[in-house]
Amino acid sequence: MASAREMRLRIKSVKNISQVTRALETVSASKVRKAINAVTATRSYATKAWQVLKHVAEQPGRDSLHPLLANRDSVNNTLVVVVTGDRGLAGAYNSNVIRFTAQRFDQNPTPVKYIAVGRKGRDLLIRRRKQVIADFSNLPAAPTFMDVSAIGRLAVGEFLEGKADEVYLVYTDFINMGRQAATVKKLLPLELGGEGRVEDFEHHASNGPVAAYEYEPDQREILDEIIPRFTALQVYQAILESQASEHAARMIAMRNATDNAKELVGALQLAYNKVRQQAITNDILDIVGGAEALAAK
DSSP states (O other): OOOHHHHHHHHHHHHHHHHHHHHHHHHHHHHHHHHHHHHHHHHHHHHHHHHHHHHHHTSSOHHHHOTTTOOOSSOOOEEEEEEOOSOOOSTTHHHHHHHHHHHHHTTOSSOEEEEEESHHHHHHHHHTTOEEEEEEOSOOSSOOHHHHHHHHHHHHHHHHTTSOSEEEEEEEEEEETTEEEEEEEEEETTOSSOSTTTTHHHHTSOSSOOOOOOOSSOHHHHHHHHHHHHHHHHHHHHHHHHHHHHHHHHHHHHHHHHHHHHHHHHHHHHHHHHHHHHHHHHHHHHHHHHHHHHHHO
């Protein structure tokens, strides 16, 4: 059994760690509130953009309206945008995203290449020997649309140049503070209510009367402007959802770590008291034994 001094040092070390995890929990709680506000603030714009886009794209001859709406005759290459975090200490948040991506695309019938958003995802993908064609790490804590628009432009460029016949987006959907779910969404060609949670934009829309739109200058020019922008908007929304999920996961992980540290301190304190009591008992026995030996002389 460890000595009393070693136990005191270990108790002190665990208490110091618990102070760090409690501070990280507090910081994450503050950040997750800001992230949730950012996610909520973008939904109105995303909802209206989705309604306009759907109305335009549902016109006759969808495949000829815009290249980003047209399905390819054959799919030869797949591009996946994977959104993770730049830092750890968030429980299984980052590994869950990569595990979900592997389950979805490891057996893909066509070659898959990746765009990594987040340092942790990039490292895990490279460790799994995946083809990572671009890396977007160290995004701002509160990214703007301009900060992430390059990701959408790159995905659109790969699709228009024929280097990818379909583009998917993998991120963590923020459901509530205790639940975050890895989600896959088909980004290109744009689907009007298909795989993943694309239809969420409709879900957040009101149930009121359907609006009637008149478009100027013409349908094609509107699509040329709105489809690439809406594609980038989906990436932006996914990054905001992932950031909120990451902060929530880190807050919960740090809370669990703090609780575990308290339990460990209690167990170590009990063990320390037993060792100390045993040492005191031994000292008393030595004193009594010595006293009896002197009295017997």
